[in-house]
Amino acid sequence: MIETLKIKNFKSIKEMKINCANITLLIGTNSSGKSSILQGLLFVAQNTGKKCGLNGELMSLGSFEENRCVYADEKEIIIEIGAGEYMADLVLSREIEIEPNLHIKDNSQGKWWEALCSGLDYEKRAFQYLSCHRVGPQNVYQKNMTMEDVIGTDGQYAVAFLNKHSSDVLETKLCKGNVDYTLLGQVNLWLSYIADAEISTEEIRGADMVKASYTMHDARQIRPTNIGSGISYLISVIIICLASPKEAVIALENPEIHLHPSAQAKLCEFFYFISLTGRQLFIETHSDHIFNGFRAGIATNEMEKDKIKIQFISLNEEHISQAMQVQIGQMGRIENQRKDLFDQFDLDLNKMIGLRGKKNGTNP
Structure with missing residues (x-):
């Protein structure tokens, strides 16, 4: 470490x-x-x-x-x-x-x-790195044709990686629950817990592309572009950690x-x-x-x-x-509170209750 x-x-x-x-x-x-x-x-x-x-x-x-x-x-x-x-x-x-x-x-x-x-x-x-510029909702996702199992600094190959390795069995420490110990199973366990959704993937024949769809509540086969953007940004985070x-x-x-x-x-x-x-x-x-x-x-x-x-x-x-x-x-x-250390909520609250002169935030 x-x-x-x-x-x-x-x-x-x-x-x-x-x-x-x-x-x-x-x-x-x-x-x-x-x-x-x-x-x-x-x-x-x-x-x-x-x-x-x-x-x-x-x-x-x-x-x-x-x-x-x-x-x-x-x-x-x-x-x-x-x-x-x-x-x-x-x-x-x-x-x-x-x-x-x-x-x-x-x-x-x-x-x-x-x-x-x-x-x-x-x-x-x-070493895994996921930038703030990572890809969001897309109808199709690229495969990595140069470094096959690299997910990409923008998560651009995460969905294709999941499609290829969906049935891989993860080490015991990485698994929660007692049903599905595969990469796809654990991705969906966390995706469901965090955002109440599940993902499925499918390779597009004749193209170096993969498509994804989501299940949310009773709705199935939802395109990434038709579901909340946060889920598409989240999925690469979950995949890169579990993989x-x-x-x-x-x-x-x-x-x-x-x-x-x-x-x-x-x-x-x-x-x-x-x-x-x-x-x-x-x-x-x-x-x-x-x-x-x-x-x-x-x-x-x-x-x-x-x-x-x-x-x-x-x-x-x-x-x-x-x-x-x-x-x-x-x-x-927070034992050593400083200005700008997530004190904006307190500053706004002080304004709402009439304490406009208070400049520094306090601990909740």
Whole structure:
């Protein structure tokens, strides 16, 4: 498991260390650096095979100068990833008139880096990434004709993957209920629980395409374009988590897209369940319902506090990103509340009851 992620001289991050857990939740205001933290992780993952720097399968960020922190004097971008006493530094440097060079520094004589190369292998789905640009409702979905079992950073091949692997029997830890232990069965178990729907897929003969349909209540064979958009955005999240191998690292951007608050709360239960199977999740969100879903789980002792790290990312007065680990106390109370830490509900409530002068939110 990745225990620490340290980033230096990257975008708005001058220097930042993130402590990680089974679930690492990244929250904060727009353009505060949350995506940059995920991109630091993506940078490591896409350089564990061939060295491609900032531009590869998982992300394409442009030139070195575009990504170097303008508030720092250093001429290197450094991403450090560690577990226990082991750590590896990926150092991207550029001297005058020379293309960026990537150097790997490993304090374990290569053993930790070798483990990372295996543990973050994108083509073998050991590292999974789903962007906020993932595909929504479509009448037909593509097959992946180049990397057969890769689901895609936009989830564009998730439905085709489900169609191909629907009858695969999952490991026991990934299965709930006592009826259907196949990938399709477990996808539908969670899809039904979260959004009250089920999916079926069918290959289109003579084409490299697959179509999906949904069952909801008594209605069957509903096209994706004729059902709530949230379900289509949700399905790739469920598939990518259940299809990941043991010890996989899963990075998700805004998993709450188009989902009702109650569905978002149930999605937190799904993520926690996945994290208990040995998979590690990094989740970026703007949803107070996702945030409160984990708070509620901790408050009711349904989730272990130590397995969840919540990092609040913000900009200081110098416009440099900073991280604060949110402390959750008894009854889900936020022990170190800060401005913009999901305090808008309280601010709005204060306005409604006439306390317009109160600027800072308080804990519920």
